[in-house]
Structure formats: C-alpha cells, structure tokens
Amino acid sequence: MDANHELMVLGACNIAAGLLQGMPVGAGFSATTANAGAGATSRWAGLIALGVIGMALAFALPAVHLLPRPVLAVAVIHALWHALNPRPLLDVWRMKRDRLLVIGAVLAVLAFGVLHGMLIAIGLSVLDAMRRFSQPVVHELGQLGASRNFVVLDANQGAVAVPGLLILRPEEPLFFASAERVAADVVARVRGRDDLRTVVLSLEESSDLDSTAVECLLELDQRLQAMGKALVLTRVKEPIRELLGAWNPQGLGAADRLYWSVADAVQANGVLRLG
Template identity: 45%
Template sequence: MKAPARFADLVAGTSIAGLLLPEAVAYSGLAGLPPQAGVIALLVGLFVYALLGSSRFAIVSATSSSATVLLAATNSMGASDPATRAALSVGVMLLAGLFFVAAALAQLGAVSSLIAKPVLRGFALGLALTIVVKQLPKVLVVHPGHGDFFPLVAELAAGWRQWNLAGAAMAAMALVLMRVLARWRAVPAALLVIVAGILLDRAGWCQAWGVSPVGPIVIGLGEPALPTLDRAHWLRLGELAFAVALILYAESYGSIRTFALRHGDNVSINRDLLALGVANVGAGLLQGMPVGAGYSATSANESSGAQSRAAGAIAGLVVLLAVLTLLPWIAHIPEPLLAAIVIHAVSHSLSPTVLQPYFKWRRDRLISIVAVVAVLLLGVLDGLLAAIGVSLLLLLRGFARTTVSWLGRLGQSHDYVDTARHPEAVVPPATLIARPEVPLFFGNAEAVFASIRNRIDATPGLQRFVLSLEESPDLDATTIEALCDFAAFVRARRAELVLARVKDRVRDLLAQVGSPDLPAAVYANWSVDDAVH
C-alpha cells in the first residue's frame, strides 16, 4: 500500500471510530443488551471483515435494524430477565452466523436477495419509524407501559405533562449539531455530542435535570461458550436466526454493492458471506450482538477517504484503545444523547420519498405500503416475516403467470412479434406460433399448456404449431412431463410440432428424455423463422 493510501486509511479509520463507538453503545440499548455487547460486536466485526471481506469501504458492526430485530426475536420467546435474553441472543447470532457460512460454502452469493426492493424499502421505512418512536421514552425520560408502535405513540401523547423538557432539548440540540456537521464527514459529530454530554454529566447538570447516564460498562472477555438451551429453544431460534440473517444480508449486500458500483470495484459476495458468518459467530461466542455492513457507517467510511480495508482495522484499533482508556468516561454519556445518535443514524431511511419511484412508475406501490404498515401494526419481527412472505409471493406470482404471446411475422423481416401488440404482423397459413412469457416450471406448466390447447382446439385446419421456449433456460420434471403430454396432444390433432429458441441445456435434457413425440428434429431449429420455414 502506498504512503498516501496508508495516510488516507489512517485518517478515515480514526474519524469513523468516533462515530462507531457511540453508535455501538446506543445499539446495545436498542437490542435490550448491556452496553458492552455492542462494543464487543463492533471490535469483532471490524477486525474479522478487515481480514476476510472483499469491500474496501464496508464497515461491519452492530446496526440499528439488527438490534431491533434481535430485541423483537428475544421478546417473542419471553425473555424477561437479562440472563435469558443474553443466552437467546447468543443462540440467534450463532445460528445466523452458521447460515452465512453455509451459504458461502454453497456459493449462494449469486442469489442477491430474496426480498424485493419495494418490500425492503417499505420495511426500512417502517423500521426507522419504529426505532425513532421507541427512542422517544429515553429522550423524554419517561417509562411507558406499552411497547407497540401505535399504543406507545398514544401513551406518550397522553402523558405529555411528564415529559422531561431538558432531555428533549439535549436530544434536539444533538440532532441539529449532527445534521449540520454531516456536511463534513471527516468531523466526528457523534463523538463531539458525546463529549459535550459527558461534560454536562460530570458537572452535575444532568442529575439536576433528572437525566440519567448510561452507567458503568464492563468489557469482560471470558472463554467463548455456547448458551445452555434445550432443543425446543434451538429449533425456535433457528427460525428467528434465519430472519435476522436475511435482513442482515439484504442490508449488507445493498451497502457493499452500492459503493462497489460507485467506484467500479470488484467484490466477492460469497467471500463477504463467509466474513459475515465468522463475525457473527465470533460476536455470539463473546456475548456481543449481530453485525452487518450498515449503510450509514459504510458511507461515513467512504466519505472519510478510505482506500482499503485497512481503514476498518485502524478504526478497530482506535476503538480498542478508547475502550481500554476511556470506559469510566463513557459511563457518563446521557441516555437522551444516545437516543439522538440512534435517531440520526436511521434518519436517512425516514423519508417517504424512497417510495416515490414506485408511485411514479405505477409498479409495486401496494406492496411497499403493505411492508410499512406490517411493521407498524405487527411489530418488527412479524412485520419482517410478513414482508419476506409478500416478497416470496410476488416472486411466485410472477413465475406462475400463464401469459402466452401469439406471434406473427413483421413485414418481410425475420422478426416474429406479438400480434396483440402489433396487429400488422402476419401469421403464416395453417400455423400457430406461441411464446410463453414466463419461464416454464412446475407451478405454471400445466396452466400454460392448457391455455395453448384451448387455442389449438379453436383453430380449424391447423397443420403446424411452433412453440418458442426462449424464456425457459431449464425444465424441471413436471414441465418435461407436461411438454411430452402436449407433444402427444399435437400429434393426435395430426399437426406438426416444432420447438424454437431451445437453450442448449434444454436440448441436452430432451435428448436424454428420448420421447418418441419429441425427436431431435423437433428442436433442431434455432430461430422462430427457421421453425416456421
């Protein structure tokens, strides 16, 4: 590494350390864990990704989304005392890490995401709103009895007389300061806010205002150990860990890919999956919390001038030095300021304009709104699972369509186009040309061929039927059986069946099937024009 690059990484790593340490402490409270959990996760994530990751900008640490989902997961299992919550959290992290490692070994990085972008953005907006509302009790120094979004909002509004205006003023000033200083990424705005808060607490002002600090932080790195949980707990944790891993992967992949495309970098998503897996297993064994490549920290690293993964390692060293020397001071951070840091961290997801393109394009508007409402009504975990379910249903709905285009020749060219869109296209005499507009698979093959049979039955004098398979790169067993049955149907109608645009993989498969109704001559033609002639 050249000297200018080393210096740039040194500056970037030092700068983002001032952001990452306060965020780590804040996210611990968001997950319902002691402050040291976020600090341990931060150190593990930074060092592991610096060794194993592929992106020069990605910063792997605790994130607001993972902290919130982890809290919802442990709450769903009735974790009331800190020891039980810690044990369940470790179990979730270990299993999520193992999911990542298994995905890396299976080379599943090519599956960029199972969650559609509109669903993911709707979920992110709902999650950001939930996080902000759940930080308000710390800002207002109140202790509400409800935790769900709408009941909590109603209770906070009804109890306005109990609001601590000093805490609210501290948080508001901190948000304004971080907003203004955000123009200069190299300035550690969160660190300046924390220093000011520590000075206020040490001077006795916070106590006079009724504002509590975060309290003592003890970083204890004992021997790595598995939590003592029964089989039923592990099975349930497996379901929750999959949800945590999926949201971490979607968030991390989005951050890594965004900055790789911006700078023309090559990244290996399978390598990053392995890094995320090792980091989460390590953080779990050391009693930390889930880690991922969050957008805000990664953006801050890029804006600070990072040139390689060394910037993350340097940030880890700076954080470690601060932990070894400044823990007594960190204990004096006022809780309203930690809440302000969390709110500022998720502020980039709060704007409804992220959903604006879907309304402009008139595509997926409903599902993006459903994702937002699901999080607000059902809670973070159930809302996440509902959002994933919606995304998978969209995927299945798209593949299960039975749309078939009927083609004709465009003028004197060799092009065959949809006659419904191009009425001037001419269909050759005694011929039908069909093109399924979706890949054929077990969920739609029978329905597609049924619709084609109906058109054939309604066409007297048919002599040749051309089926274009250009949208089907492969065929499963159900589709092969349906195609063989369809070939027999066409033969029974005394018409000739010709397949066009058949992929090599499908050609090899049909040769292996060896159906008498599908000899090699049936799929010998490459283009629709050749098949017609």
C-alpha cells in the same frame, strides 16, 4: 470494499466469539455510514476505531451507562439522515410497478426491524414472482410484413397469422407451476380449429425445464397428435435440447422438431413470406 471479505471476517469473528463465549458480532449500517461520513478511506479507520473503543472501555466505561439513550438515538439518526431519501420509493411508485411490495417492505421494516423486515420483504418478492410465473400469458405471433420477424398479433399492425400454423409464445418460463396452464391454454386455442396443421411453441423465455414441464410438453404433444395436429418447438436453448433429446429422442426431442428461430420453424412447416 469486498463484500465477500467482509462477510468472511464477520463469520470468523462469530466463530471465535462462540468458542470464547463472547457476544455475537454484527455489522451496523449506521456505524458504517458514520465511518464513511467521517472520511474513512482505508483499513486504518477500523484500527483507529478499535483503539478508541479500547480506550473507552478502559477509561470511560463507568460513565458510559450514564449517557442518555436520546443522545445515542440522535447520533444514529444523524448518521443515517442522508440515507432517508424518499426519491427511490417515489420513482418505483411512478413506474407503477411493485407498489404493494414497496408498501409491504416499509411496513415490515417499521414493525419488525431492518433485518426481519428485509427478510419478510424478500419472502413477499419470492411469493409475488411465483404468483406471476404461475399465471403466464400466452401470446399468438404473426409474421411482420415480409420479414423474418414474428411479433404479437394484437399489439402490432401489419403482423398476420401464417395459414395452417398457430404460433404461440408463453411470456413466462415453463416450470412446475406454469407448464400445465400453458398446455391447457394451447389445447383450448387449438380445439375447433380445423384449418391448423401445426402448433409452433416458442420457448424463448425458458432457459431450462424441470421434470414437470417436460412431462407437460410430452403430454401436450400426445394430445395434439390425437387431434391431428403436430407440435414443434422453437427458440429452444441448449439445455432443453439436450434434455428432450435424451428423454424423448424419437418424439419431441427429434432434431426436426426443434428450431433455433420462429422463422426456421415456419419455413419448415408452413409458408414463410419473404420480400
């Protein structure tokens, strides 16, 4: 099955139905399930179904309206019964992730139907992602032993801070909803630290930057310069390098302020302890 082909066919059918003043054409999960459950493996199943429906309309139409609705309900329930497995929901619940989203999606489907319920569930997921991205956690990194690895100081024994450097890593991408929070967090950590010379900010979670994030980084650079500190960026991906290089080539976009790894930034601006 090719989902794109299926959608193209449905779109073409709806265009034809609109031109001929017909009914909207849709696809039902129960009909697809019943078709697959009956052993359909090719497109001939659709043609045979078309023939059967045509014969039913031609010869059995007067009797169709006499069919009780409970009988139709039983047919749909039977077709979908095997899909009513609570195991996926229980697996998500045991992972202790997205519990509220699961509850909201189930209630939305029960209250508004499958289509509108799924749209509401998608909207809730987008809102939750926006909430999580707008409240980023910024970790301080330290060198792990005598290696080139830099890990979270609080979570790994043996990691030590590099003297004179403050190495920070936001755990979410920088964009308009999170950049100001990250910049404020960096300034708060630097304030009162007379032993610091350079702030190393790792952007490994950011594949690109919007205009607000760029402005926040440039403003952060100016504020740190006013405090007598330097700002360098590490784990900077190509789109960000090109953007900063074009926007601020003599400042934060300069080649000597953008590094591929934390170890390179530390080696250029501090003391990298290697075994």
